[in-house]
Amino acid sequence: MARTVGSDGARTEDAIRQAAISLIAERGFEAMTLRELAGRVGVQPGSIYRYFPSKARMLVDLLVEHLQFLLGQWEAGRPATDDPVALLRAFVDFHVRLHTLRRREVFVANMELRSLAPADRRRVVALRRRYEDILTDILRAGSEAGAFHVPDPRIATFAVLAMLTGVGSWYREGGRLGRRELVEQYTQLAMQCVGAVDTGSAHRAVNAHEGRRD
Amino acid sequence: MARTVGSDGARTEDAIRQAAISLIAERGFEAMTLRELAGRVGVQPGSIYRYFPSKARMLVDLLVEHLQFLLGQWEAGRPATDDPVALLRAFVDFHVRLHTLRRREVFVANMELRSLAPADRRRVVALRRRYEDILTDILRAGSEAGAFHVPDPRIATFAVLAMLTGVGSWYREGGRLGRRELVEQYTQLAMQCVGAVDTGSAHRAVNAHEGRRD
């Protein structure tokens, strides 16, 4: 009873977060039980309450952390250019990479919005909106510059994001396609989708050996 | 207390189905309770069991019925042509229309696969697969005929379907966009996405004033 030898709060908290993401991704937030979560972490259900004040709050924390990570990573790595085509290429690369590397987090963030209380949902949706805006800004700029041809930048944003995010629902690590090829294919599809006048090197690179078109 | 005056099994069952779709779409299958469902229909919770042997089975029935409706509708209305471009245009039209008309059903079918028991999931996934195959066949034929330029027809299927299906998550009846404009915009995006050489009349109609490409 009491502290297990060598037990460590930070380690435990991290283990709970990891296990929670996995479990929520597998079963859904409502279907996941704290007993299951505790069992996977190797602690008693009551112990989870040292780290999260409630099951609901745990979901909020997880989602906010994920979206902030997403935004932070984009900001940190975005190219210092204004060229919409280059920006879109970078965004697709970033998005597809992250959505395959952190599939579970992304999946949860997309699926579990409705498990949030209204106030929490607003907070999370606002963060997600900031992420969507990144793409909308790129598409609008590109559209105005004549680089892209989309009927409506906001709708195109939804379309492209849905398309890109969908990758998470079928891509499996170690499958037929490597992450590099995946990124290349999705880059081509996204570029074509927004009617990029010059789909540029990625397109060429991908299809050069196939002797197609260009 | 016995049969209520004017009660009718078929009517009740239909009311339960409708209410169930709405509730599951709103709260998620796990979060929905039969009490809630019964309350919305105006019967006692136990009465639901005259029509569905269990909550789990209710979900299966709902999903299977939806997917069979989807497949049946496509088969009934598909154009009698072999032209991939015309077929794709018809498919986009069909899909977007149905996914806005039956938004709740589609949403549920996309979200609640994981609430199914493995055997039920296999059954539902098999039906969904048949639907995906419709698009894959179109893209493959078009790709081989040189009408489309996609790196991989299966991946393009996932991309286009994700893009089109995404419409359900933001489109609202009576919003800024009518269904007709919506279909036109998504048609353009899909056509561009698969690199359609000649996006045809719809594209022309929509984009004529932009003086692009064709």
Add this chain to the structure above:
Amino acid sequence: MARTVGSDGARTEDAIRQAAISLIAERGFEAMTLRELAGRVGVQPGSIYRYFPSKARMLVDLLVEHLQFLLGQWEAGRPATDDPVALLRAFVDFHVRLHTLRRREVFVANMELRSLAPADRRRVVALRRRYEDILTDILRAGSEAGAFHVPDPRIATFAVLAMLTGVGSWYREGGRLGRRELVEQYTQLAMQCVGAVDTGSAHRAVNAHEGRRD
């Protein structure tokens, strides 16, 4: 609301077992509700699930424990003789004593076999069979040695066991008969029943004043 002051798992589990035996004996397993059981123990219904995974499993545990106790007690106290008459006398003494001391358990074990799932029933019946075999072995040996006269040892086992076990259905602690007299009467009846040639000292002691037979 959390652990009640001074609560103790072992104590609680034991209280549940005791109360369960009483309740099942009174009402029958199917008729007993966990609410009732919990109420008698002084806990909430849900708390029972800390100790038993299901109502059904509780019954199995109770029955298996009882039968193992029965077998263990006989093995521990059986006389080290080969004399069938002495063994039968000891068995009757043991059986009648235990079936009055642990009336409720015995009653439950006899009545609730049909409340068990097939697999559980097989397990319990196998244990009971081992107990029956004790008597069959005694009767067979005695029969072959000419000490008993029974048409068929197995049938005589059923007859004698039924006779002895029946005591539980009418004997009441503190009634007209003490346990000692009870044992003596049943010993006589059992001995006569199997046609014991020399019913030995117990018979003599009990029936000396009747000047019968021997």
Add this chain to the structure above:
Amino acid sequence: MARTVGSDGARTEDAIRQAAISLIAERGFEAMTLRELAGRVGVQPGSIYRYFPSKARMLVDLLVEHLQFLLGQWEAGRPATDDPVALLRAFVDFHVRLHTLRRREVFVANMELRSLAPADRRRVVALRRRYEDILTDILRAGSEAGAFHVPDPRIATFAVLAMLTGVGSWYREGGRLGRRELVEQYTQLAMQCVGAVDTGSAHRAVNAHEGRRD
């Protein structure tokens, strides 16, 4: 809807009684559901209420009918003698025969007393008591006449009845033993049990060929 062609109240009622006895014997009264019963009879649950005002009342009716049948049959067929030995022989024969012929009814009558409401139980127990008294009277008369040697006629009644009734729990129609042999064996056991001075012709008949004892 409404009357099935050729349906007939008396036939239906009888079918319900038969099915009820079987089901109660199999599962126990509490565990049997009216749906199950209705299903076995081939009617809807509601239809049972044409014949029995409630589930509880059905059990009472079944038990009372059975016990009255038992008493009536004994009265109708009892030998016109005063000889305790002959009477006991007749009683054993009657009891064993009936308890194998109407196993299910007997079993139910023995098991389900506790499922009755107090008033109903009193009524049924009184009938059963009248049946027990038949044997007690025989044993007391025989005991006083020196034909039997039992410590206490009432206790001997319980012992002998338990022994005889036990036959129902293992005897199976078409098994190793015919009903005639069964009766003979139980007659011998019962006679020996009550210390019958002269176990009479049955004993002789049964064991003559075995060259045992006499």
Add this chain to the structure above:
DNA sequence: TATGAATGAGAATTCATTCAT
């Protein structure tokens, strides 16, 4: 820091029973 005992509210499900048809 963690456990383990317990709570209490609520979940799905069952079932005897009723009654319009």
Add this chain to the structure above:
DNA sequence: CATGAATGAATTCTCATTCAT
């Protein structure tokens, strides 16, 4: 005579949560 739609109360069981230790 029988059905089939519905009830409402109760049942087993689950689960987030609490808190003495």
